[in-house]
Amino acid sequence: MSHWQMLGLAPDADERSIKRAYARLLKVHRSDENPDEFQRLRQAYEATLAEAQWRAQAEDEGSYVSLDVSEPTPDSSRTVVQASALAISLDDIDVQTSISPPQPSLEQMQQWLAEGRDRQVMDGLRVWLASDWLLPFERRQQFELSVLEWLESAEGWSPAFFDGVCKVMGWDEAQATLPCEYWRWDRLIRRCEAQAFAESVRADLTRFETDKVYGQPAALLLKAMADGDRRELADGFDGGDWQRFAQLAQAIEYQYPEVPGQLGLQPVDNWRDWLPPTSYRGIYLFLWVALSVVLITSVFTGLIRKDGLSSAVIMPVLMIAVNWVGMKAYGIWALVAVTAARLDVLLSQWLVPRRWYRQGAGLLLLRHILPGAAPAFLAYIWSGGPAWLRWGSAVAVFLGVLYFTNQALSGGKVSIWARAWRAVKLRVGRLPWHTLQHPGFVVVIVVLVMAATVYWRMKGVA
Template identity: 25%
Template sequence: MAADFDCWEVLDLPARSDERSIKRQYAKLLKVRRPDEDPGAFQQLREAYEQALHSLREGWDEVDRDPADVPARPAAENRTHPSLTPTLSLYEQAVGLLDGFEDLAVDRYWTEASARGCGAEFERLLFQRCVNDPEAHWHLLTWGIEQRQWLTPWQRIPASEFEQHCLARALTAALYRTLDQQLATGEEQHFFDCLEHHSQQAWLGDFARRQALQVHVLTLLVNTEDWSPSLFQRVCRLFAWDVEAAVVPIAQEQWQALHRRCEQQTWLGELRSLMQQRQQPPSAHANAATLFLLATQPAQQAELAAGFVEADWQACEELAATFATRFPDLLGMFPNRDPGFWKAFIGHKDPPHGVKRAACVLTLSLALNNLPGSGPLLTLLMLPLYALGGLLAAQVGKWLLSHWTSLTDNLQDLDQRASAWCVQHKLTADRGYRVIRNGGPLLALAVVIWHWLGALGLATYLLNGAIGLLQPASAVPADRQYRWRKPLQAIYRIAGLSRLQWVFCVTMVIVIGYVQLHMPGTLLTQGRLR
């Protein structure tokens, strides 16, 4: 009796309650005594429920009668009645399925729960298990997100806002960690695949969650230096940021900075492609791109620049202007943030055979200058002496040139700008021939010629130089090796004059010689300094 009354006390029911009241009260108490929260109370409730049903079906008359007053029954009557197994509720069946449950086998358990008709109760228990410890039941949580549409308007089980927030926070934290790690290690394809896969999941259809994901991705791109333009473009297409009216959840300054970085990376990618194609076929732009990308390797830069021609330097000038105007943020990759660093690699070029050419001009000028006093025959006889005098004068000029070179080193920037201007206006063919550095000796030679041969000599010198500037480069003989065993060939290659220049020079020498012989002392062949 005491045990029976104890079961009524546990069920909080009066004695002799009917079966319907017992079941209704039991279902009510199950909601507050869950096996996952208090297994002991749940077991006591279940035993009380079974005992109450058993007592009810045995009948109170049998229970209240004193055992001494009960007459002996036949063996058949004393046979123990089989215990009646109470009908388990759907919730109890769902709880029973959790015995030995494994997350990896959730599909099999779910099929069994659906067959028993307790799918909703079983799903609610699984949901609660994920809420209690999402990290320990990650596979189960993933199953619920993908198969049962948890955290979406189509979720079939009730859940509080707090429970949904707990699961959403765990999911977003794991997603953010994965994205951060993949982008930090340069796994761009895995990064985008992960982002694309999760962005298509229904739980991220919520506006607040989706916007939080977009903000995290944008912040990650802002704080990460190395990512390719193609990744940024694919992310923009994924979130529809590539349309003109797109609303981006980030400050406009940061959004513009991301676009600039994308353009910069695209530009650098083009330069790297040019660098890889430099050998096939060689091009000035490829050479310039290689020189700029080797900014941290000055030794290789110097080796590369040693073979540059004017077309390469012009490509460098264009590239430097592009960096300075379009991509000023990339100037940090150059020494002193100067895109004109390449100018330091432009070596100066002296005209070939400078001393020999000067000696020939001085010898000829000296002979023509003395022609009136000595006559043609004596001049020819003394030509070796004049040649010796011209050679000595050229050597003196070479010694003076060394001091002039030291002086022009202080004017290097001005000299480079002047040389570049002359190249742009087709006055010279190569900025390596410095205007100031090489122009000084030419001007000194012009003064000597004017002093010895006057206006005709100076005009011959200047007009011959003008012809050289205006004529095509193909008209001038190539600078090749020569042998004095072929004197005419040697003179032709050393002089470096075109046929037109030869005709002009020979004609003017004859004219000057005629004037010197027949009109000596005229201002046409005498400078004012005499």
């Protein structure tokens, strides 16, 4: 392959075409990645450039080198001498470039970048890349490193500007044409992602200022507001809003913790407490066990005159129905309490401990604490007997309801009871539950329950 073919040019190409082809191929054959190909490219460039310069000079002087092998005439001898003077060894050829670098200067473009004049910077980069000053590989490499250092030190440039610089400079990670090590490049990419994330958050907050319907997750997390306003805003969230709120909070906490500082904002420090409860199973299970124990204890201590064994079977089943009714009644009460969210927050600020109140994200007086008195009142009535037993049962049920409600309102925090429930479900899931679906199994259970009921009734009559 000739040096013309290696540059992809015709033998009559001029000096400017040779330099442009060489500059284009430098991006492909880099000295640090493939030194052999780079050396061959360099030699081909120097050879074609020397030949083109010799041809141009010969055309200007109107003289050509004769290839005739006959005896030289005085004129031909003079021509050979001129051609010999133009013959230069490939090892001694140097790239002929512009005497001075183009304008604007590197310092001027760096100042423009610091001032946020992106358009002028892009125009200046195009001027430099089109000039012959950057044809030598060393100058081109130093120029790219200078631009890279500008981007690393400057503040405020946008991801769109960075994409434009990459296209102009020919930087492409997929094509492995990067101006630096990967760790420096990844740092710039992360900065672009952080800038794009910050712009998205700023846009959401701006939309929230103009129209309260949009940008609510960002406002709940980042906007400074009173506890009552934040509680009222959170009460209007649906599933999609809570999902965006959690994604935004996790992105700030784990990926871009510097973004709130750049925007001059402070996110709420207890954002997990604001997440809606995933389940109220702990409360329902506690009430079912606690009220069942209260009734069964009253039966066996003689406070309630019923058969002990039958009560031990009937009372837990009865508590399931009581729990279901209580759940429906609390749903109606919650609708009323939500409408009085500001009053509820105001009262809770004064009457509820801070570790339970949690800036309006935890226990509230009207919404949670007051409904907890209903099962406590049932425990007081069903206990019977001495006053200490009645009050002890009521207080135990009331405190238990508050404890498990507080655990359910802890949002992303997984309590020990939730972990235990997961373990139980994992164990129970391994049991052969498909056998319970057989009709014969259900018939056997029903017959056994009926037989036990008849037996204890006949025993009581006797």
